[in-house]
């Protein structure tokens with residue numbers, strides 16, 4: 001496999017499961033942040049500070065993550081665990097040189113190595129680094145804040161701040177009121193992950209190929225869930241809601257464990273050393289990932305497993321658990337809860353129905369596997385993508401018929417735009433433009449690009465269908481769907497709208513990131529395309 005990553009994925013249909021192989025990737029010359037960089041020297045701080053900063057950060061993480069393990073022996077255990085893990089992490093950062101050498105070394109490092117780093121595409125600038133550290137430090141708190149706001153403040157996100165301001169609560173009292181991890185939650189979570197691993201096992205994959213069975217796993221899991229709720233009664237259908245915060249600690253432990261394991265694995269025993277991307281900055285490496293396709297053995301692919309399951313399969317189960325809780329608490333289920341369940345289930349089902357397509361998206365084709373995907377899939381996705389259902393347990397909103405109909409229409413139109421746009425590109429690329437889009441032969445711009453080995457390659461950018469309306473109309477459809485989920489919760493609180501805000505930031509950032517990559521890849525041909533289709537998301541606006 002050649003180093004940098006811009007794979008052209010092809011799908012081959014088999015009976016039962018679908019095998020999607022990522023063709024050996026082509027190295028694209030340019031400054032896309034996926035470009036491999038061997039500069040291991042870039043350190044924005046003098047070495048000793050990097051060590052200390054990493055140690056402190058590690059200490060902080062583990063205080064946060066393990067602080068809830070044992071409330072009775074709070075301080076002592078936290079300190080022991082944190083100190084030990086921090087010490088373990090410290091040697092991973094740059095070792096400190098002799099103190100007398102620090103000032104001149106720091107100067108030389110900053111001046112010389114930073115410029116050599118720039119040659120390596122300037123990947124980790126100060127802004128990116130601050131963003132990376134900020135996300136690593138604050139993302140777990142954002143998740144905690146929203147879940148805690150529902151648990152303790154009836155989903156008001158301003159109330160905790162008001163109470164803190166008035167001195168009626170302190171960070172410690174809020175923290176202490178949150179349930180700690182329990183054996184029940186640990187067992188539920190372990191069984192859940194083990195079950196998903198077992199289901200994944202049923203479709204062992206080949207090296208450099210993905211063999212997928214997401215739809216099958218989703219169906220089996222949900223059939224079992226429904227059978228349990230109606231006939232077997234092994235556990236309560238509200239089990240997820242009832243253990244929501246304890247489960248969050250378990251998800252965090254898995255999220256950090258898998259990200260740290262993937263990080264260490266990349267140094268110690270990478271699956272394919274040629275597809276590793278070292279930026280020279282330990283935080284960036286940890287967050288954005290080093291290995292492109294980390295695997296254990298032939299069958300367990302980290303990206304495929306953590307991206308699809310257990311997070312996305314859990315999404316619909318979590319919503320079902322919220323629905324069951326509403327029924328238990330109020331004796332009925334509101335139309336808003338049904339709408340959220342149905343619209344999000346369509347989105348999730350679409351994901352698994354089109355799992356082969358998903359393997360051609362940026363996540364799989366360009367991103368490396370690190371904390372961003374590992375922790376994000378274990379914690380961020382199941383906890384923040386399901387906030388609407390959680391909110392509706394605390395605020396059972398019954399929408400008027402007109403409101404419900406408007407939400408349903410918006411959700412369905414958004415889904416149609418999202419699916420059709422993705423389908424059009426998929427069809428266009430699969431048939432090399434020999435297809436029908438909106439009843440006619442598609443128009444396109446012929447492009448060429450060079451790979452690092454000097455080879456000249458050809459490609460096409462479609463200007464028909466939704467790809468002629470805006471350059472990322474699939475994101476627009478996605479955002480319409482997000483707005484529908486949020487609007488289903490009424491207008492009483494801001495909390496359910498967080499998802500829309502987050503997705504807007506994510507997709508706009510993704511759009512800019514992707515266009516930066518395409519601009520580097522296609523050069524003046526990309527300019528011709530952006531002249532032909534001048535808007536990104538909304539024609540005439542952006």
Ligand code: NDP
Pocket residue numbers: 360361362363418422425428459460461462463467471472474475478510514518521
């Ligand atoms: P896209 O599916 O939009 O793919 C972008 C790539 O398509 C470009 O890099 C380029 O690749 C190619 N391309 C761009 N313009 C054209 C054109 N006119 N004709 C043909 N090919 C073109 O990006 P994503 O992978 O980000 O998104 C996939 C879907 O996943 C989206 O619908 C998005 O909404 C959804 N999504 C959902 C998320 C969630 O959390 N719910 C998160 C992220 C995405 P090339 O180099 O091959 O030319």
